Amino acid sequence: QKEVEQDPGPLSVPEGAIVSLNCTYSNSAFQYFMWYRQYSRKGPELLMYTYSSGNKEDGRFTAQVDKSSKYISLFIRDSQPSDSATYLCAMRPRAAGNKLTFGGGTRVLVKP
Amino acid sequence: GAVVSQHPSWVICKSGTSVKIECRSLDFQATTMFWYRQFPKQSLMLMATSNEGSKATYEQGVEKDKFLINHASLTLSTLTVTSAHPEDSSFYICSALTGTGAEKLFFGSGTQLSVL
Numbered sequence: 001q002k003e004v005e006q007d008p009g010p011l012s013v014p015e016g017a018i019v020s021l022n023c024t025y026s027n028s029a030f031q032y033f034m035w036y037r038q039y040s041r042k043g044p045e046l047l048m049y050t051y052s053s054g055n056k057e058d059g060r061f062t063a064q065v066d067k068s069s070k071y072i073s074l075f076i077r078d079s080q081p082s083d084s085a086t087y088l089c090a091m092r093p094r095a096a097g098n099k100l101t102f103g104g105g106t107r108v109l110v111k112p
Numbered sequence: 113g114a115v116v117s118q119h120p121s122w123v124i125c126k127s128g129t130s131v132k133i134e135c136r137s138l139d140f141q142a143t144t145m146f147w148y149r150q151f152p153k154q155s156l157m158l159m160a161t162s163n164e165g166s167k168a169t170y171e172q173g174v175e176k177d178k179f180l181i182n183h184a185s186l187t188l189s190t191l192t193v194t195s196a197h198p199e200d201s202s203f204y205i206c207s208a209l210t211g212t213g214a215e216k217l218f219f220g221s222g223t224q225l226s227v228l
Contacts, residue, residue, distance in 0.1 A: 008153060036219075043118070043205050043219030044156070088155065099146075100217075102155040 003027050006089055006103030015112050019076040023089035023103045026070065030091040030101075033065050035074045038086045038105065047087075048074060079110045114140050114210045118220030125196055126228055133191045133223045135206030141186035142208035147179075150203040150222075162189045196227045 006023045013019055021035075032051055036044035048063040050056045050072075056063045064073040072091075076083055089103040115138040125131050135145055143164045148156040160181050161169040168181035178200075180192040189208075193200050205222040 004155075006155075041121075041203070041222060041224060043116070043207070043221045045219070046217070099158060099161070104155040105153075107153075 001026065002104075003101050004089065004091065004103040007106055008104055009107040010109050011106055012109045012111060013079055015079060015081060015110055017079055017110075019074075019079045019083065019108055019110070021074040021076075021087050021089075021106050021108070023072050023091075024070055025072075025091060025101075027091075027093070027101070028067075028070065029093040031094045032092050033063070033072050034090040034100070035061075035063055036088040036090060037083075038088055040086075044088055076108075081110050081112050084108060084110045114138075114208070114218045116142075116206065116208050116218045116220040118206055118223055120223060121221060122224045122226075124226045124228065127197050128195055130192055130194045131196055131225060133193075133204055133206075133225075135189045135191070135208065135220050137187045137208045137210075140208075140210045142189075142210070143186060144209045145183060145189040146207045146217075147181060147189075147191050148205045148207070150205060152203075156205060159191075193225065196225070198227045201225055201227045 004025045035048040037047050038044045050063050053065045053067045060077045062075040086105040086107045088105045090100040092100050117136045119134045145162040147159045150156050159174045162181050162183040164183045183189040206220040210216040
């Protein structure tokens with residue numbers, strides 16, 4: 001079993017819809033949680049960064065962390081075709097330096 | 113955000129040759145850089161941590177003699193795939209830290225290596 005599980009998709013939504021993404025994990029030591037967006041054959045780009053449980057909002061993006069359930073989510077409001085990409089969750093324990101454990105990524109397609 | 117430049121973006125080579133990939137931090141100094149490997153539709157797998165002026169730290173299962181990492185300056189790390197074989201074909205990505213904290217980690221644009 002992988003430490004971080006993420007549905008590979010593809011997740012197809014119409015333009016303007018809310019995109020809902022999530023990851024589950026097994027390591028209770030994970031404290032820092034990140035979401036990255038990766039376009040095809042490009043490096044990942046950091047979208048959201050949260051510490052421990054709670055919600056964080058940044059523009060159209062909302063990240064949620066539920067440590068009791070070992071479950072994190074990313075919501076994208078008013079989705080645009082330019083949001084079509086692969087979204088990777090990543091996480092690490094407090095004392096792991098910057099060595100991240102990544103989910104496999106979810107491919108998202110936003111159709112005009 | 114900070115800019116990490118990775119070159120080349122695409123390389124095709126013959127089996128048995130060596131290929132060098134460069135990772136540069138353009139507007140900051142990076143004492144630590146990371147090298148990842150990514151197979152199609154799969155996640156990033158950390159290969160090694162590159163520290164300026166010292167030997168790289170390799171993850172379990174990564175061959176040190178196969179994947180040579182050099183971090184000779186605060187703005188440049190290189191990954192050399194030696195005696196490349198078709199199974200080394202993959203997407204290689206570097207990242208660099210601008211400071212402490214995962215939010216300070218920025219990625220290069222990746223290099224697609226195809227070994228014939």
